[in-house]
Amino acid sequence: MKHARVRYQGAVHDAIERDGALLLADGRLVAFEAVDWLPPLAPTPRPRTILALGLNYADHAKELEFKAPEEPLVFVKGEGSLIGHRQLTRRPAGVQFMHYECELAIVIGRTAKKVRRDDTYDFIGGYTVANDYAIRDYLENWYRPNLRVKNRDTCTPIGPWRVDAKDIPDPMALALQTTVNGKLTQSGNTRDMIFDAGFLIEYFSRFMTLQPGDLILTGTPDGVVDCQPGDVVVTEIEHIGALVNTIQGAS
Template sequence: MKHARVVHEGTAQRAIERDGQLLLADGRLVSFDAVTWLPPLEPVARPRTILALGLNYADHARELAFKAPEEPLVFLKGERALNGHRQATRRPAGVEFMHYECELTVVIGRTARKVRRDDAYDFIAGYTVANDYAIRDYLENWYRPNLRVKNRDGATPLGPFLVDRDDVPDPMALDLRTTVNGQVTQSGNTKDMIFDLPFLLEYFSSFMTLQPGDLILTGTPDGVVDCRPGDVVVTEIEGVGALMNTIID
């Protein structure tokens, strides 16, 4: 099942996808165009912790002239960085390079503490798509992205749907693709992650507790390009969804 969170006629509510439309919690069936999309943080819970991986694809590390990491490179994000499907993200004035990052995002479904690799998928509620924009101008270095790179308000679109875990049979074999104004600029596959999902669940839960609704953004492959005001960016993951975002001044 595909879950969404939207605003319809001034009221925020949950919805599910039904035959190419949205079935709202109040029973009405509406088109995708009839709502304002919010990050699909429910029906699980709102995230207490948002973890994001850097350089988790070897080709992206090479693209940035870095050696692939031997241990996950991770940073924290605040919830206000999240944005919805079909929403806009600002490009600050004067920056030289702002790029998208198409990322498979894990939504935790139950309290996870000291999870074993073989049990990892039992703790996942589902998956969504993130576009974790970065501004290279603000980067201190690739191993310690600072707050202005990754935690600006509305700079991480998420959605459009939260897809149930069982509806994604193999999350480690999904094609990823990004288009800018309809032109394909990035393609890859989750099988090329350096640290796969079971490893990440085991690794993080070995020293911290993950709660229902917490998010793990799993990194992006190579192919990032500069995005300018007016650009329409679609980050798409096979079986999970196509997330659209527009860059504005």
């Protein structure tokens, strides 16, 4: 099932996809174009943890002239960086290189602590698409991206859907791609991750407790290009959805 969160007629609604439209929890059926899309995250009573991987595809590491990592390179993101489908991402004035990163995002479904590898998929609630923009001008160290690179307001579109894990039989065999203004600029497959979903959940849960609603952004393959104001960027993952985002100039 495909879940969404949207704002419609001044109120926030949970919704599911139904026959090419949105079925709201109150039973109303509305068009995709009639709503403002929000990050498709299940409500949670506490701040969620967002973990993001760097250099998790060998081809992307090579593209950036780095060796593939021997253990996960991870940083923490704030929830305030997230925006929804069809929203605007600001490009700061004067920057020279700002690029998208199409990523499979894992949504934790239940509390995970010291999980065995064979059991890891039992703790995944679903998946969504993330576009984790980076601004190279502000990058001091690829292994430890600073706040201005990865925690900017509007820098991480996510959605449009949160797809139940049971509807994605093999998350490690999903085609992903990015287009900019309709031109294909990035193409890859989740099978090429260095550290797959099961490894990551086992690894993180050894030393921290993952809670329902937590996110793991799993990195991007090669093919990133500079994005300019007005560019329409579509990051898409097979069976999950196409996330549309437009670059806005500095205000």
